[in-house]
Amino acid sequence: MSRTSLTLAAAIVASALVPVSQLHAETDAETLVNALNAVFGKHDGVRSAHTNGICVAGKFTPSADAASLTKAPHFTAKEPVNVIGRFSMGGGNPEAPNTQKDNVRGLALHFDLGNDSTTDLVMISSPMFIARDPDQFLTLLTTVATKDKEKIGAFFKDNPSATRQGAWLNSHPIPASYSTVNYWGVHAFTFINDEGKKQVIKYKALPVGGEVGLSDDEAKSKDPNFYRAELKEQLAKAPAEFTLTAILGESGDPTDDPTAVWPEDQRKSVTLGKISITGLEDNKTCDAGVFDPTNVVDGIDGPEADKIFPMRSQAYAVSFSRRAQ
Numbered sequence: 418m419s420r421t422s423l424t425l426a427a428a429i430v431a432s433a434l435v436p437v438s439q440l441h442a443e444t445d446a447e448t449l450v451n452a453l454n455a456v457f458g459k460h461d462g463v464r465s466a467h468t469n470g471i472c473v474a475g476k477f478t479p480s481a482d483a484a485s486l487t488k489a490p491h492f493t494a495k496e497p498v499n500v501i502g503r504f505s506m507g508g509g510n511p512e513a514p515n516t517q518k519d520n521v522r523g524l525a526l527h528f529d530l531g532n533d534s535t536t537d538l539v540m541i542s543s544p545m546f547i548a549r550d551p552d553q554f555l556t557l558l559t560t561v562a563t564k565d566k567e568k569i570g571a572f573f574k575d576n577p578s579a580t581r582q583g584a585w586l587n588s589h590p591i592p593a594s595y596s597t598v599n600y601w602g603v604h605a606f607t608f609i610n611d612e613g614k615k616q617v618i619k620y621k622a623l624p625v626g627g628e629v630g631l632s633d634d635e636a637k638s639k640d641p642n643f644y645r646a647e648l649k650e651q652l653a654k655a656p657a658e659f660t661l662t663a664i665l666g667e668s669g670d671p672t673d674d675p676t677a678v679w680p681e682d683q684r685k686s687v688t689l690g691k692i693s694i695t696g697l698e699d700n701k702t703c704d705a706g707v708f709d710p711t712n713v714v715d716g717i718d719g720p721e722a723d724k725i726f727p728m729r730s731q732a733y734a735v736s737f738s739r740r741a742q
């Protein structure tokens with residue numbers, strides 16, 4: 418068994434099993450959310466994934482170059498656009514420790530387009546997701562829920578692309594803060610500019626002050642929930658800023674598989690603007706709805722053949738309807 422699968426197995430708590438008969442029969446959103454609950458426990462009133470999080474507010478200022486790629490209103494705005502954001506730890510453990518190495522951090526954003534309308538961007542701190550499609554994700558979750566190390570090891574052996582995210586996280590330091598790590602949109606989106614020109618892109622947000630990580634030893638001395646106090650202290654001094662970029666895809670770059678990574682160092686990228694997180698926001702603001710990656714606007718299309726992408730919208734709606742009850 419790989420280190421990744423061992424740590425994953427150790428990190429999760431199974432409370433119930435999803436019947437094997439459900440495997441692949443219908444990988445629908447309800448089944449996926451049930452499977453997440455089976456791995457991480459069912460917790461009333463909270464998200465089924467990325468449960469431990471902090472709501473924030475700020476602004477997005479588009480760059481002069483963004484309009485050459487897309488006519489989307491937040492990328493062509495003349496004035497900064499208000500944003501509501503949420504930083505989070507991956508997984509459905511409400512107390513997922515901020516010191517965990519093999520777990521993604523999330524950054525979700527609502528861009529305020531006026532007239533009660535928003536568009537969303539949802540990113541994680543690794544360039545890839547753990548599963549290629551909903552079937553593979555369900556099999557992963559149901560296998561992990563068994564807590565059977567042999568079965569979990571066999572899954573990762575049979576599904577090597579599902580080991581990429583864990584390997585990537587384990588080879589990078591633990592982020593010292595939610596605001597000192599890179600985030601990726603993972604999926605391939607298509608930008609359309611006002612001349613109708615199309616460009617396939619992937620989002621990447623880079624902290625303006627650069628990445629700062631902790632060694633495994635440094636993390637041991639930290640409180641497991643240290644990100645909130647750290648962020649509060651930081652925001653009292655200055656905004657937490659990220660440069661949002663579009664990595665430009667080239668012919669042959671996969672657009673249907675969120676476990677596949679483009680060779681970023683060989684791709685051009687364009688600065689789309691600056692995300693400036695200025696303060697903490699009441700969690701109720703973030704919990705009142707969902708950050709839905711499929712909530713795009715004219716000038717941005719989601720990936721057509723990526724099966725994870727539309728499933729996210731459905732799964733987030735299921736999670737929302739349960740936590741809102």
Ligand code: HEM
Pocket residue numbers: 449450453463464465466467470503504505522523524525539540541546550551554601602603675706707708725728729732733734736737740
């Ligand atoms: C089929 C695959 C996936 C499923 C079933 C799934 C499931 C979920 C669920 C149930 C939630 C909680 C939604 C809510 O209650 O508002 C969530 C949140 C989230 N997911 Fe996923 N997810 C999937 C794929 C992804 C991918 C590919 C990414 C990569 C960007 C991602 C990043 C996030 C983030 C950052 C959040 C937190 C959003 C927030 O702060 O409200 N997820 N996911």
